Amino acid sequence: MTKTSPAARKAGRTTATAPVLHPRALNRATLARQLLLRRSPLSAEATVAHLVGLQAQNVKPPYYALAARLDGFSPRHLSRLMADREVVRIVTLRSTIHTHTADDCLTLRPLVQPARDRELTAFRKGLAGVDLDRLAALARDLVEAEPRTMTQLREALLAEWPDADPQALALAARCRLPLVQVTPRGLWGLSGQVALTTAEHWLGRPAEPAPAPDAVVLRYLAAFGPASVNDMQTWAGLTRLRDAFERLRPRLLTFRDEHGAELFDVPDAPRPDPDTPARPRFLPEYDNLLLSHADRARVVPPGLKGRNTVGNQVYRTLLVDGFLAGVWKLEEDSLVIEPFRGLTRAEREEVAEEGERMLKVMHEGASYDIRFGTVVPPRP
Structure with a gap:
């Protein structure tokens, strides 16, 4: 017994x-x-810290995430923080790219190292005969000499271990080292391929010990x-x-x-009345709100699980009354909203009003129509 x-x-x-x-x-x-019930006057940096990072698989989602949450936000606020190295893009939580403050980058990355070690075991066959400590040291020298793309890093490491799997070599470097994406990657309105260096080199200070999980x-x-x-x-x-x-x-x-x-x-956190009104919000793909719980029923109504994804494609999501209610996209000169259910006249007006606000913040000076698509039917 x-x-x-x-x-x-x-x-x-x-x-x-x-x-x-x-x-x-x-x-x-x-x-x-999540600052989605009422918009917050917090700064972009303080919000990134409060939310313990923003999911950033693509460049634009962190900007849309902050636009939905903050009063007075402009994309240039986050872009400036990134250019000034106050925030960075790095693989951390769930083995995915997040935008973190510099302080969190240097502490959270060590905290999740056990997950990076587990990730590395999936490639052990391709790394047979590779001294991982030497690989990490060599990779550090390479990316700190100058930022490298994954292709450049892979080719340099392959010269040392020609019999290893090239992809596994580059992934091993990413798992063993805290590699950040250098700018202009991540800046609003600019483009740039992913080039990597170590967090310590980019931020000019050493990593700190992992914080206590508590x-x-x-x-x-x-x-x-x-x-x-x-x-x-x-x-x-x-x-x-x-x-x-x-x-x-x-x-x-x-x-x-x-x-x-x-x-x-935590005792002092807000727990509003369940009947508190929640106005519509336009969220990016991969928003924290939809990825940070094992049970997502607090955001995703019964029958809508997985409705914002098709295969590997993740769509931008619309919240109505606080819950997932549709997806949206920018299509040429239109904001296209595709609801999962019929919206009342009042809901459509609120959604359109929020859409106009989002477009003004994120695409100032551009002209977009707002149109509602047909209700997306449930999947069989």
């Missing part, structure tokens, strides 16, 4: 009696943390909570975070979702 520890029994009793938060309550709490748990909950251990592990791409939550339990509030899963939260 398996024995249960006193702490586990106590936690189980606490969960069983904790208040239940239904999806609408979780929705409003998360929108408030500190990052508190930051995650402040930006994404109330949330479960699985939710945070999904967001971070890490495992074994339960111990950090248990250490913090005396400082946290606990709730349950409608399925009984335990949710944690």
